[in-house]
Amino acid sequence: MAETTDVKQTGAETQKIKSVKKMKEIMTKYYIEAKTARDNGKKVAWITSGGPVEPLLAMDVIPVYPENHSAMIGASHMGVDLCEYSEELGYSGDLCSYARSDIGAARTQGGPIGGLPEPDMLVCCNNICGTVMKWYEVQARYYRVPLFIFDTPIVHTEFNDEIKKYVRSQIQEYIAFLGEQCGKKFDYDKMNEVGKLSVESQKLWKAVLETTRHKPAPMSAFDAFFHLALIVTLRGTQECVDYYTMLCAEMEERIRDGISAVPNEKYRLLWDNLPVWYKTKWLSDKFASHDACLVADTYTSAWSGQVDMLNENDFLESMVEGYTAIYLNIGSDKMADLVLGMIDKYDADGVVMHSNRSCKPYSLGQYDIQKIIMEKRDIPTLFIEADMVDERSFSESQIETRIDAFMEVIKQRKA
C-alpha cells in the first residue's frame, strides 16, 4: 500500500526533506535485487502489505508487495490503462484498483518498473480485506506457484483465546510451508534477529510520525505516504532501522530549526483511508493554500499501531495478535476510538475522509466513524469521493469546491 513518488514540499527549497534521496536509492536497490533474485539463487514471494513478512526474511526469501507496486502505478498515472486492461479480461470495474492494476501489470509487464519479478510463491494474509484472497488465487493460477493463505479472523470486540489458538496454529503451518518451498529447515536464530529489527523499525516509524505533534509539523501526512515504503517492504532489516533513525533525526533537526511542512501552518487536519496516489501533490498544495497541514493519517499509522503488542524477545508468539488486531481487521467502534485518540494526540481541527471506491473495508464504516467524531469531538469532517489508483473516479472541480467549503467552516470555527 506504499509508494515511491516524490512528494514535493510546499514553500522554499530549503524545506525539502533531505532523506528523500536516500529513500529513493534504497528502493531502487531493493527492486534491482528483487528483479535479479533468480540470477543470485534467491526466491521471491509476493505478499500482502499487512502480511507476516518476518518469516520470509528469516528464510532469505525476497518479499515483494504488489500493493506497493500498484501504488507506484497510481502515482505514475499508469493506473487507468492497466485497470482497463484487466476489465477487458473480464474483471469487474468494482474490484479494488490495486488488484486490477496488478493483474494488468503482470500480463503486460506494465508499470513504472516494467512489472514485478515473477514469484516463486504467494503469501496472502486476509487481515486487510477479503479481496486479496481471490486476487492472489488468480495470480497463483497465472504463475502456477503455491499460495499460502494466512487467515486472521476479524476482531470485532476483543482478541480472545479462540482467535489466538487458531492464528497460532497457522504460524506453524506457515513455517512448514516455507521449509518445504525453500528446501531447508526454518531458521529460528535468524527469525529472532529479524523479529528484533522489525520491532525496532516499527518503533522508529512511530517516532517519525509522532514528530508531527509539534506545532508547526515538520512533515505532513503526504510526506508520510512517501516514507512509508520502507516500513512496508523492508521492516525486519537493518537498512530499515538505519533509514528511520536518519529520518527521525532529520525531523528533530527541522523542529529545532523551525522548518515546517506548510509554511504558515494554522490548521491541523487528519486524513483517513489510503492516499489518492495520483493527486498527492495537488491535494498537498490545495490544503497548504489554506494554511492547513494534514499532520497525521490512519493509513501510515497502521504500520506502527501494533508495536505495543509485539515482543522482540518472542516475536513469533506476539505476532499472533500483532498481525490479527490491525486497523482494518477490527470493529468500527474500535476504529473510531483510534481516530478519536489521534484527534487528541495531534490536536486536529478537522478530519478529511477519503471515501475510497476501491477499498470497501476502509470506507464502509466511515459514516459511523464520522458520526462518532461529531458526537464526541464536535469537529468538522470532509468526505472526498475518489479512488487510490483509478483516476476515472476523481473529479477535481468537485473536490476543490468541497475542500474550499470545508476550510471556510474550519476557519470560522477557529476564528
Ligand code: SF4
Ligand atoms: S480492498 Fe483495500 S485493503 Fe484490500 S487490497 Fe484493495 S486497498 Fe488493500
